[in-house]
Amino acid sequence: xxxxxxxxxxxxxxxxxxxxxxxxxxxxxxxxxxxxxxxxxxxxxxxxxxxxxxxxxxxxxxxxxxxxxxxxxxxxxxxxxxxxxxxxxxxxxxxxxxxxxxxxxxxxxxxxxxxxxxxxxxxxxxxxxxxxxxxxxxxxxxxxxxxxxxxxxxxxxxxxxxxxxxxxxxxxxxxxxxxxxxxxxxxxxxxxxxxxxxxxxxxxxxxxxxxxxxxxxxxxxxxxxxxxxxxxxxxxxxxxxxxxxxxxxxxx
Numbered sequence: 001x002x003x004x005x006x007x008x009x010x011x012x013x014x015x016x017x018x019x020x021x022x023x024x025x026x027x028x029x030x031x032x033x034x035x036x037x038x039x040x041x042x043x044x045x046x047x048x049x050x051x052x053x054x055x056x057x058x059x060x061x062x063x064x065x066x067x068x069x070x071x072x073x074x075x076x077x078x079x080x081x082x083x084x085x086x087x088x089x090x091x092x093x094x095x096x097x098x099x100x101x102x103x104x105x106x107x108x109x110x111x112x113x114x115x116x117x118x119x120x121x122x123x124x125x126x127x128x129x130x131x132x133x134x135x136x137x138x139x140x141x142x143x144x145x146x147x148x149x150x151x152x153x154x155x156x157x158x159x160x161x162x163x164x165x166x167x168x169x170x171x172x173x174x175x176x177x178x179x180x181x182x183x184x185x186x187x188x189x190x191x192x193x194x195x196x197x198x199x200x201x202x203x204x205x206x207x208x209x210x211x212x213x214x215x216x217x218x219x220x221x222x223x224x225x226x227x228x229x230x231x232x233x234x235x236x237x238x239x240x241x242x243x244x245x246x247x248x249x250x251x252x
Contacts, residue, residue, distance in 0.1 A: 001060050010046055014250045018042035021079050035064050036072070044069060045076040049244060052225035077236075080243035087164065090135060090144035091171045101174040102143065103136045103214025104164060104187060106155035109148070109227050109241070111234040120234060122151035124180075130230070130237040131158050132221075135168075140216025141252065145245045147238035155180035176211045220248055 022038040025031075036044065044062050047053050048069075053061075059069040085093065094102050108122050108129040120128040131153050133146035146162045159165055159181065168175045169186045177187040190207050191200040221227055224244045230237055 003061065006051075008043075008047060008050055010050060010247075011251060014247055015039065015042055015046065017250050018046065018076065018080070018247070021083075022076060025075075025079055035068060036062060041072050041076065045073050046247075048073050049077075049224050049226050049240070049247070052228065054231075077239055077243040080246045081239045083246045084242035085144055087144055087146075087162065087167055091167050091173065094135070094137065094143055094173060095171045097137070099138055099173075101138060101176055101188075101210065102168065103138070103211050103217070104159065104168070104175050104177045104181070105134055105136065105211075105215055105218060106158060106180060107132050107134060107218040107221065108151055109237045110229045111151075111237070112229060112231045119150040119152050125151070127151075130234050131155070132238065132241055133158050133162055133164055134217050134221070135164065136214040136217035138210070138214055140213045140220070142217045142220060142245050142248060145221070145238070145241045148235055148241075150234075156183055159184075176207065176214065178211070221245075224248075 019038045019042040022041050026034075026038065034041075040062065044058055047061075048058060055066050055069045055073070059066040062069065064072075108125045108127070109132060110127055110129045111120060120130070122129055122131070129151040130148040131151055132148060133155070134142060135144040137143055146158070146164070149158050149161065153161070165175065165181075165184055165186050175187045177184070177189050179190055179192060181187045181189055182192065188207065190204040196204075221241060221244060226240060227237070227244065230240075
């Protein structure tokens with residue numbers, strides 16, 4: 001196997017943060033000596049999340065076994081995901097921030113599945129994946145990321161399962177969403193149908209202008225290449241996305 005120098009487009013403060021999380025965890029469990037120190041383990045995990053490196057590539061680059069690389073990644077992503085805000089906490093923070101509205105949107109995390117796996121197939125996106133619900137600020141900052149559901153689950157059903165709109169309504173937050181949430185009594189969605197009158201067309205244009213910056217949140221998640229196509233257990237999509245949310249907040 002050949003080796004070369006590579007850059008990781010992340011700040012040193014993010015590396016220091018992840019290293020600190022790992023160091024405190026090792027101290028709490030009184031971990032014995034390990035092949036990699038907390039800083040090296042943090043760098044391995046960041047390379048996995050940001051660049052989508054395989055476990056075999058990481059193991060070779062850091063001179064550890066493939067199983068060890070897998071264990072390091074699982075351990076660290078679990079620690080980071082546990083620090084992601086819960087739905088109610090995120091909604092309260094948004095209310096306290098005084099934003100005029102928040103944006104609710106669903107995104108599909110593609111997975112390495114075969115055609116027989118119907119529960120994972122999204123008819124909307126025409127590919128297999130996992131459905132994640134994301135709440136974003138008007139400027140596109142990620143406020144909350146849900147757990148993962150099979151791609152066949154519609155956005156409206158997904159938000160109902162997680163209780164997203166119910167929580168936003170209870171907080172009195174105006175919520176903008178796309179047509180995938182048709183039927184919701186609370187979310188503000190665009191008008192549907194052809195040959196709409198001009199006032200409805202103008203309302204849809206205004207809705208799109210307000211919602212567009214908020215949709216940057218999903219784009220931010222996908223800058224971490226591991227979420228462009230998962231080759232691990234599909235149900236880990238939610239944990240990985242929550243871990244990335246924590247890291248993205250540190251990078252902001």
